[in-house]
Amino acid sequence: MNLARGQRIKLIDLIPGGQRLNIGVSIEAAGMAIDVACFGLDAQGRLADECYMVFYNQPASPCGGVSLITPAGDQSGFTVDLTRLPATIERLTVTAAIDGPGIMAQIRQGYVRILDGSREAARFAFSGSDFANERALVLVEIYRKEGLWRLAALGQGFNGGLAALIEHFGGTVAPEPQAPPSHPPSSPPVNLRKITLEKQGQSVSLEKKGAGHGEILVNLRWRPVARARQGLLGGLLGSGRTDLDLGCLFELTNGMKSAVQALGNTFGDYFNPPYIRLDADDRTGTRAEGENLRINGQHWDAIKRVLIYAFIYEGAPNWAEADAAITLRIPDQPEVEVRLDTHRHDRPMCAIALLENDRGAIKVTKRVEYYRGHLDMDRAYSWGLQWVRGSKD
Structure with missing residues (x-):
């Protein structure tokens, strides 16, 4: 009809x-x-x-x-x-x-x-x-x-x-959270061994030194967030502690594609394909070492691209207060930092950085783009995976 x-x-x-x-x-x-x-x-x-x-x-x-x-x-x-x-x-x-x-x-x-x-x-x-x-x-x-x-x-x-x-319809919309006031920083020491990608789309290329890159460590740290429940969207988007998860989409040169993340217990494998392993799931943000993805740089030639992302599994998408950042550490290379310095408080998923195999070098590009979930992010980067609802419990 x-x-x-x-x-x-x-x-x-x-x-x-x-x-x-x-x-x-x-x-x-x-x-x-x-x-x-x-x-x-x-x-x-x-x-x-x-x-x-x-x-x-x-x-x-x-x-x-x-x-x-x-x-x-x-x-x-x-x-x-x-x-x-x-x-x-x-x-x-x-x-x-x-x-x-x-x-x-x-x-x-x-x-x-x-x-x-x-x-x-x-x-x-x-x-x-x-x-x-x-x-x-x-x-x-x-x-x-x-x-x-x-x-x-x-x-x-x-x-x-x-x-x-x-x-x-009679609901109440929570006000947009305000970023905490900034204070002039005390003069920190200049770190010549650190590269911070400041702008979206900015890239750095890390050339291979020797036979391989060694272990590529991707570290995520954030500040625990606990906010009172206020307003309809404030309630709908969560409350209490924030569980911020690190993960990645990967594509190998042989065409294999999938994800590595705690959700669904897909922690990966360091020594076998995909040569990427998530070491732990920090549910509170209090773990001193945060969460780490370890990429086996000895097999970097088998990897085409890796999209590093974070998503809020539990808690309100208050990215400003979470103050999250990822750091890439590779032997004999400067440390690379990407901060989540722009925010969307209605989106629980953030694509942070894209790692691409650029003729053997590791090309790191800052993304910091926010999505409603895995499927939206997948479509934006044309990964083509099939997604179903998952759980960590």
């Missing part, structure tokens, strides 16, 4: 039982990043509880009734089991908001699909010609009326982005 804007229909007429369904969302808008969310609202159209906003950084409601799971062929989406929702939830409202520059009039085309398993039961299509300068959309709503769940195809433009939507 093709739904028109404003059309309403009983879910039971689309889905057997009218209780369990999948929702697929796709929006074609060149150069724009769009976040999709599902708000669980009460009878007054207010956010019943912050835990019932399901989006990229809170992928499921506590009852399990709504989960951020993308159906095959779509860009984003949800799986919904209405039988699990508490009685306080009367509506599920699916929205889209632009992250960064752009307006909804620039959308080439988009749709929301209602699926019975993998079978498409209904589709609501729209395009940028339906909107103007709005930066958010209220797409569809599933609501309870007279004991039955119904679907409304809304397609309403909304001024403002995700934060404005949260406030519209």
Whole structure:
């Protein structure tokens, strides 16, 4: 069934039982990043509880009734089991908001699909010609009326982005954390054996000395962060201690690609492919030596590229207070430091530095780019891996 804007229909007429369904969302808008969310609202159209906003950084409601799971062929989406929702939830409202520059009039085309398993039961299509300068959309709503769940195809433009939507639905957005005041440094000794990559895109090339590079040690250190829970996004993005993890994507010259990280217990191997090993998982930031990736430089010729990243497995993405940095130490080479000196407090993943095999030399390039997760970062660097949800417990 093709739904028109404003059309309403009983879910039971689309889905057997009218209780369990999948929702697929796709929006074609060149150069724009769009976040999709599902708000669980009460009878007054207010956010019943912050835990019932399901989006990229809170992928499921506590009852399990709504989960951020993308159906095959779509860009984003949800799986919904209405039988699990508490009685306080009367509506599920699916929205889209632009992250960064752009307006909804620039959308080439988009749709929301209602699926019975993998079978498409209904589709609501729209395009940028339906909107103007709005930066958010209220797409569809599933609501309870007279004991039955119904679907409304809304397609309403909304001024403002995700934060404005949260406030519209009665939530509170935490203020952006302020960086601590800086103090003039006391004059430290000049370290002639250290290279600090200051600007994004800046590179340094470390030539091979002798038969090989020896051990390439990548060290991550950060300052533990413990912040009080304040505001809706403050709560949704975590609280308490921060668990900052070090990891990497690697590509060998034989085409082998994968990741080395604590998440999923993929710690790697130093003496065999991929010749990269994560030595420990520091969950508090108090380990004196931090976290280390060890790359076997005797096999550097077998390695094509390595993308060093950090991600916040637990805790709020407060990169400014974490004050993180990586240091590369290679025998008979100057130490190379890359600091996370620019910040995105709504992104838990940071691609820090790219190591490339440049005719035997190690080319180190500062990246410090923030992403919503592994998949977004993978796509940005065209790694082409398949990702599934993982755990360290």
